Amino acid sequence: MRRLFDPIALASLVFAFSLLLAWQLFADAHLISPIFFPSPLHTLAVLEHRLADGSLWLPLAATSLRMTFGWLLASVIGIVLGAAIGSSRVARDLLDPILEFIRPLPASAVIPVAILFLGLSNAMSVAVIAFGAIWPVLLASVHGFSSVPPELANVSQVLGFGRADYLRKIAFPSALPDIVAGLRVSLAIALILAVVTEMQSSLPGLGWDIFSAQRLYRSADLYAGLVMLALLGFGANHMIMLLESRVLRWRNVRT
Amino acid sequence: MRRLLLGAIIPVLLLGAWEISSRTGLLTLESLSRPSDILVAGYAALTDGSLLLATVQTCETALLGLMMAAVFGIVLGAVLGLLPTAERIAGPTIEALRPIPAIAFMPLALMVFGFGVGLEASIVAYACVWPILIVTIAAVRAIEGRLLEVAAVLELPVWKKMVKIVLPAAFARINVGLRVAAAISLVVAVTVEIVLNPRGLGYRLILAEQALEIGLMWAQLVWLCLLGYVLNLLLSRVGRGSAAIWRPL
Amino acid sequence: MQALRKNPVAVRPVEASLSALSISKLRVRFGARTILEAINLNVRPGEFVCIVGSSGSGKTTLLRVLAGLARADHGRVLFDGAEISGPSCERAIIFQDYSKALLPWRTVRGNVALSLEARNVPAKEQDAIIDELLAKMGLSRAREQFPAQLSGGMQQRVQIARCLAQEPKLLLMDEPFGALDAMTRQVLQDEILQLVAEKHISTVFITHDLEEAIYLGDRVVVLGNSPATIVESMDIELPRPRDQLTTREDGRFLAYRHRLFGLLVHDRSERRGQC
Numbered sequence: 001m002r003r004l005f006d007p008i009a010l011a012s013l014v015f016a017f018s019l020l021l022a023w024q025l026f027a028d029a030h031l032i033s034p035i036f037f038p039s040p041l042h043t044l045a046v047l048e049h050r051l052a053d054g055s056l057w058l059p060l061a062a063t064s065l066r067m068t069f070g071w072l073l074a075s076v077i078g079i080v081l082g083a084a085i086g087s088s089r090v091a092r093d094l095l096d097p098i099l100e101f102i103r104p105l106p107a108s109a110v111i112p113v114a115i116l117f118l119g120l121s122n123a124m125s126v127a128v129i130a131f132g133a134i135w136p137v138l139l140a141s142v143h144g145f146s147s148v149p150p151e152l153a154n155v156s157q158v159l160g161f162g163r164a165d166y167l168r169k170i171a172f173p174s175a176l177p178d179i180v181a182g183l184r185v186s187l188a189i190a191l192i193l194a195v196v197t198e199m200q201s202s203l204p205g206l207g208w209d210i211f212s213a214q215r216l217y218r219s220a221d222l223y224a225g226l227v228m229l230a231l232l233g234f235g236a237n238h239m240i241m242l243l244e245s246r247v248l249r250w251r252n253v254r255t
Numbered sequence: 256m257r258r259l260l261l262g263a264i265i266p267v268l269l270l271g272a273w274e275i276s277s278r279t280g281l282l283t284l285e286s287l288s289r290p291s292d293i294l295v296a297g298y299a300a301l302t303d304g305s306l307l308l309a310t311v312q313t314c315e316t317a318l319l320g321l322m323m324a325a326v327f328g329i330v331l332g333a334v335l336g337l338l339p340t341a342e343r344i345a346g347p348t349i350e351a352l353r354p355i356p357a358i359a360f361m362p363l364a365l366m367v368f369g370f371g372v373g374l375e376a377s378i379v380a381y382a383c384v385w386p387i388l389i390v391t392i393a394a395v396r397a398i399e400g401r402l403l404e405v406a407a408v409l410e411l412p413v414w415k416k417m418v419k420i421v422l423p424a425a426f427a428r429i430n431v432g433l434r435v436a437a438a439i440s441l442v443v444a445v446t447v448e449i450v451l452n453p454r455g456l457g458y459r460l461i462l463a464e465q466a467l468e469i470g471l472m473w474a475q476l477v478w479l480c481l482l483g484y485v486l487n488l489l490l491s492r493v494g495r496g497s498a499a500i501w502r503p504l
Numbered sequence: 505m506q507a508l509r510k511n512p513v514a515v516r517p518v519e520a521s522l523s524a525l526s527i528s529k530l531r532v533r534f535g536a537r538t539i540l541e542a543i544n545l546n547v548r549p550g551e552f553v554c555i556v557g558s559s560g561s562g563k564t565t566l567l568r569v570l571a572g573l574a575r576a577d578h579g580r581v582l583f584d585g586a587e588i589s590g591p592s593c594e595r596a597i598i599f600q601d602y603s604k605a606l607l608p609w610r611t612v613r614g615n616v617a618l619s620l621e622a623r624n625v626p627a628k629e630q631d632a633i634i635d636e637l638l639a640k641m642g643l644s645r646a647r648e649q650f651p652a653q654l655s656g657g658m659q660q661r662v663q664i665a666r667c668l669a670q671e672p673k674l675l676l677m678d679e680p681f682g683a684l685d686a687m688t689r690q691v692l693q694d695e696i697l698q699l700v701a702e703k704h705i706s707t708v709f710i711t712h713d714l715e716e717a718i719y720l721g722d723r724v725v726v727l728g729n730s731p732a733t734i735v736e737s738m739d740i741e742l743p744r745p746r747d748q749l750t751t752r753e754d755g756r757f758l759a760y761r762h763r764l765f766g767l768l769v770h771d772r773s774e775r776r777g778q779c
Contacts, residue, residue: 008343016348036367090261097262104438104483108446109457109476112464149604154573157591159622159670169618173609192356199361199450207359214362226359233354250609250650 070129082141107132140182320379332391
């Protein structure tokens with residue numbers, strides 16, 4: 001049965017549109033201040049204009065790149081460290097307490113430290129992003145690597161696999177569902193921190209775009225920036241879901 | 256006991272190496288300071304009240320935002336949870352708004368509220384509402400159908416049904432969402448203070464950095480870690496003992 | 505040895521040579537508790553030994569020691585004349601919980617290939633070996649499926665196929681058919697008898713099911729008391745090939761069954777007395 005005319009889906013679109021419509025009407029009737037809440041049409045016009053003249057692509061690219069690099073760095077370190085900690089009781093006893101202590105620190109709090117070491121640079125931004133984004137991946141990896149079914153570990157021993165083969169063929173694939181879930185949360189954090197570091201350090205990007213739009217009271221630009229940010233967040237999440245469905249194909253098969 | 260000792264090895268070694276190499280001149284980065292100096296600065300900040308004042312400021316704003324998010328999130332979540340059609344209609348709009356980081360709204364909030372508590376609390380509220388909302392919807396949906404039938408048979412008015420049946424039944428899961436949101440609230444509050452708001456622990460951190468009071472800056476970082484750690488500890492304790500809230504109702 | 509047909513199982517050779525597996529004075533402790541005490545057992549090459557005993561009597565522990573996955577506190581285990589010092593490809597172990605013992609992210613083919621990878625069989629040769637094994641286990645059609653898509657019986661077959669791909673000399677099975685329905689169990693019982701006879705693999709088989717033990721085994725060893733010792737070792741003089749209908753109706757089968765029941769009831773009441 002074709003789902004083209006699913007009434008609920010239609011209703012949800014109508015709902016979203018009516019919110020925008022109400023906003024537009026309020027704005028037109030000057031019931032809400034155009035300074036703070038420019039009408040959707042105005043925002044759309046600005047968005048169109050800036051997409052056409054290219055002034056939104058650079059910030060978008062900059063934020064995306066920072067977010068991605070920071071996330072990749074966090075992922076690699078997180079998975080490697082997680083593998084080491086998750087598969088060794090000693091490593092866990094040694095490292096757990098100190099990690100538990102550092103974890104609750106808001107990543108943005110290390111921005112001043114990062115600025116002292118690295119200045120107001122892209123390196124600073126990527127470092128802060130990596131610091132904040134590593135936790136979900138690390139915790140998920142530790143959990144994944146320490147939950148390999150003992151039967152599989154035994155099979156590995158009986159077959160005579162060394163540590164490297166065990167990690168590669170058995171532990172890592174076994175931990176992968178957990179790791180991917182962690183990667184997803186990490187990516188969301190990476191986006192947030194990219195925006196924060198941009199606002200803090202005036203590095204070109206969507207965060208800074210929104211920040212400076214506010215300074216100039218150009219609220220339509222501000223909203224346009226928010227829309228781009230929403231799209232970036234949505235797109236990034238979608239990429240992970242695609243990755244997940246590829247890599248974890250075996251989870252979705254039905255008997 | 257053994258775990259305590261093992262866990263202390265690395266921190267003690269690191270701190271010791273840090274202290275020694277700073278004193279002997281092996282490590283000379285100005286941005287690094289020394290554990291002993293950090294302790295001194297931290298002690299000073301504690302005793303002169305500045306650290307505690309900033310902590311109170313941050314915590315009260317975070318709490319305010321959290322409460323606003325809780326009220327809005329639980330009420331809306333309960334409604335959407337009970338009316339699955341409404342939830343599916345509102346779904347895409349929620350999914351469209353959710354990926355926008357709360358801190359992206361800082362400039363907007365600044366325009367509307369100016370500097371101060373409002374700015375910070377509103378951002379905290381926006382950030383915290385999502386986990387609470389989502390968890391509440393799931394929790395309400397998972398309520399045993401029979402409980403709702405009982406409510407119908409007793410012909411309870413809507414608000415009584417909510418308070419006496421729906422919310423207590425969904426409480427355990429909502430609680431988990433609240434704990435997640437509480438942790439988020441602190442992080443977001445500090446972030447807003449670092450970037451914009453001249454108030455609280457985040458602001459003090461920036462001040463120390465700009466004044467190049469490195470020892471104080473590191474001490475504040477340690478303080479933040481401690482704060483977060485204690486908060487997490489409290490939250491897990493609270494999680495265990497809080498079902499009693501619903502008894503008087 | 506006779507060539508294999510579909511059903512008949514080759515007659516077991518009576519070998520007077522060295523035992524394949526020799527356990528002497530085995531003692532295994534877990535903390536302060538002694539689980540196994542004074543275990544002495546010899547398994548001839550190609551022999552099928554079944555171990556029965558009440559729950560918690562240490563059967564699995566014994567199997568794990570034989571597999572090299574657990575250490576004994578006292579005594580010796582010799583396999584092929586050499587002392588066991590750890591796990592080895594030659595001693596394959598089949599776990600009861602097949603869902604946890606298979607790699608869910610690999611297909612049936614991939615799971616069997618794991619053993620070949622461990623033996624460093626070149627990739628080009630792997631497919632032929634795997635296809636032959638799958639055909640033998642009736643898994644050819646499931647080749648590209650994931651374990652989650654298979655029934656319990658099929659999953660257990662995959663585990664067996666993977667173990668056979670190790671080319672083991674000793675097969676250790678820990679209640680492998682316990683979670684399966686009666687029909688599947690019977691089919692797999694006959695299949696396993698055929699397979700180990702064909703390859704002349706010595707087998708140690710743990711089961712709760714007394715009738716299964718008698719049906720499958722050349723010998724049934726009863727583990728009992730606490731700490732567990734070998735209460736009895738019963739030779740099964742039933743003709744091979746075994747048959748699900750006629751063997752189970754044989755008078756001797758019933759006699760063995762009586763004896764085993766008696767032993768285990770006795771053991772159970774002794775244990776109760778101890779509690």
